[in-house]
Amino acid sequence: MTATRDSVALVTGASGGIGRATAERLAGAGYRLAINYLTNRAAGESVATALGGRAYCADVSDPAAVEELVARVETELGPIAIAVSNAGVYQRVALEDVTDEHWRRTLRINLGGAFHLTRAVAPGMRRRRQGSIVFVASELALVGSDRASPYVAAKAALIGLGRSLARELAPEIRVNVVAPGPVDTPLLPDSERGPAYTAAIPLRRIGRPEEIASAIVHMAEAPWTTGAVYSPNGGVVIQ
Amino acid sequence: MNSARVALVTGSAGGLGRALVAGLGAANWEIAAATHRGGAFAADLADPEQARSLIARVIERYGRLDLLVANHAAMTMAPVDRYPLDDWWRVVDTNLSGSFYLARAAVSHLRTTRGAIVFVSSEWGITGWPEASAYAASKAGLVGLTRALARELAPAIRVNAIAPGIIDTPQLQVDAGAAGISLGEMKSRYADAIPLRRIATPREIAATVAFLASDDAAFYTGQVLHPNGGTTTAS
Numbered sequence: 001m002t003a004t005r006d007s008v009a010l011v012t013g014a015s016g017g018i019g020r021a022t023a024e025r026l027a028g029a030g031y032r033l034a035i036n037y038l039t040n041r042a043a044g045e046s047v048a049t050a051l052g053g054r055a056y057c058a059d060v061s062d063p064a065a066v067e068e069l070v071a072r073v074e075t076e077l078g079p080i081a082i083a084v085s086n087a088g089v090y091q092r093v094a095l096e097d098v099t100d101e102h103w104r105r106t107l108r109i110n111l112g113g114a115f116h117l118t119r120a121v122a123p124g125m126r127r128r129r130q131g132s133i134v135f136v137a138s139e140l141a142l143v144g145s146d147r148a149s150p151y152v153a154a155k156a157a158l159i160g161l162g163r164s165l166a167r168e169l170a171p172e173i174r175v176n177v178v179a180p181g182p183v184d185t186p187l188l189p190d191s192e193r194g195p196a197y198t199a200a201i202p203l204r205r206i207g208r209p210e211e212i213a214s215a216i217v218h219m220a221e222a223p224w225t226t227g228a229v230y231s232p233n234g235g236v237v238i239q
Numbered sequence: 240m241n242s243a244r245v246a247l248v249t250g251s252a253g254g255l256g257r258a259l260v261a262g263l264g265a266a267n268w269e270i271a272a273a274t275h276r277g278g279a280f281a282a283d284l285a286d287p288e289q290a291r292s293l294i295a296r297v298i299e300r301y302g303r304l305d306l307l308v309a310n311h312a313a314m315t316m317a318p319v320d321r322y323p324l325d326d327w328w329r330v331v332d333t334n335l336s337g338s339f340y341l342a343r344a345a346v347s348h349l350r351t352t353r354g355a356i357v358f359v360s361s362e363w364g365i366t367g368w369p370e371a372s373a374y375a376a377s378k379a380g381l382v383g384l385t386r387a388l389a390r391e392l393a394p395a396i397r398v399n400a401i402a403p404g405i406i407d408t409p410q411l412q413v414d415a416g417a418a419g420i421s422l423g424e425m426k427s428r429y430a431d432a433i434p435l436r437r438i439a440t441p442r443e444i445a446a447t448v449a450f451l452a453s454d455d456a457a458f459y460t461g462q463v464l465h466p467n468g469g470t471t472t473a474s
Binding site for chain 2: 063094095096098100103104107111112115118119120122123140141142143144145146147148149150152153154155156157158159160161162163164165166167168169227
């Protein structure tokens with residue numbers, strides 16, 4: 001069973017970048033939007049207002065906060081049909097310079113965020129026999145990257161988590177993973193925007209957030225797709 | 240100062256760990272065998288301080304480190320929405336974070352010896368497995384860590400991983416108990432789903448690690464080998 005388009009979609013990290021573009025596309029398709037943000041309240045509220053949805057401040061690395069987020073969304077907007085785990089952090093740091101706290105925080109947000117969201121939405125989705133979850137990983141999980149080991153490890157772990165949960169939560173709930181290549185968002189460093197970098201990309205440019213959003217929404221709505229990993233990446237990864 | 244090449248093997252008391260110690264020993268590696276239970280190289284690797292201390296103790300004892308085999312693992316199975324939070328993070332922090340902490344602490348020593356790292360991932364990290372969300376996530380994370388560190392630490396240090404399928408170890412008795420069947424039934428249940436129609440011996444999985452550690456694999460880095468009897472054909 002797929003979601004009907006007047007139901008509720010929750011997107012974490014939706015105050016900007018891929019999360020915001022995904023929220024916009026879901027709203028355009030008729031979903032009522034719950035916009036999660038952590039620090040950028042003005043942007044979160046502004047996205048929610050523009051889309052006729054609601055903004056919710058919550059730290060996805062905190063399981064109790066995510067439980068509360070899901071409970072509030074379902075009380076105020078209705079049952080969640082689509083949950084997109086998008087909130088993430090990215091920082092280039094050499095292995096020897098990664099602090100214990102940097103490692104822990106990257107794992108708790110980028111991996112824990114998806115785990116916490118899934119455990120909070122799964123019981124309701126299973127009860128309603130309807131639900132779709134999409135994790136936003138990264139193309140770097142497929143090919144690696146230097147000086148980003150915590151990020152790459154967490155994003156690769158998300159792929160294993162998504163495949164496990166696709167098996168475990170079937171047939172009621174579908175779980176899929178999008179692994180975007182370099183996209184024009186605030187997370188992308190300047191070093192990955194210039195012509196020297198884009199010359200090595202087969203499609204000769206970085207991606208637009210809307211191009212990732214379309215992949216996310218497609219997966220979220222594809223009724224026979226679960227446990228899949230789609231990687232819109234301009235041809236950076238061809239394997 | 241010891242002149243033999245020195246390997247640190249974690250999780251060395253388990254079924255695969257014992258075979259790793261035997262196999263690498265037969266290949267003339269001097270082995271520091273670490274466990275979480277005791278001995279000179281005891282460590283709870285979910286704790287970054289203990290990982291640092293373990294590497295320091297190996298260097299103190301042998302004066303060098305040429306190979307890190309991160310084989311230790313914790314495992315709990317539970318449905319994702321009823322998975323105790325502490326258990327979930329204990330599994331991830333032991334298997335994935337612990338391997339990261341070891342690599343970080345070992346890297347300066349491995350640069351000196353132009354050494355290698357082998358992470359022991361799992362078939363379940365590639366395919367996913369129901370009620371094994373933490374374990375599968377941690378083992379998939381090791382694949383990403385392998386690819387990231389292979390790029391970052393080249394050309395001085397080679398970083399590879401194995402993702403073995405079901406191995407004939409004491410863990411199978413645990414699985415059989417959980418499923419309420421005999422050990423023999425458990426083995427044949429697993430074997431029936433494997434193209435080669437049998438589960439692996441610890442010895443042949445250890446041989447894959449010994450190969451990746453050897454000079455025969457000098458052109459391998461960032462790779463994941465899949466000794467699994469054919470259960471995955473692409474990854």
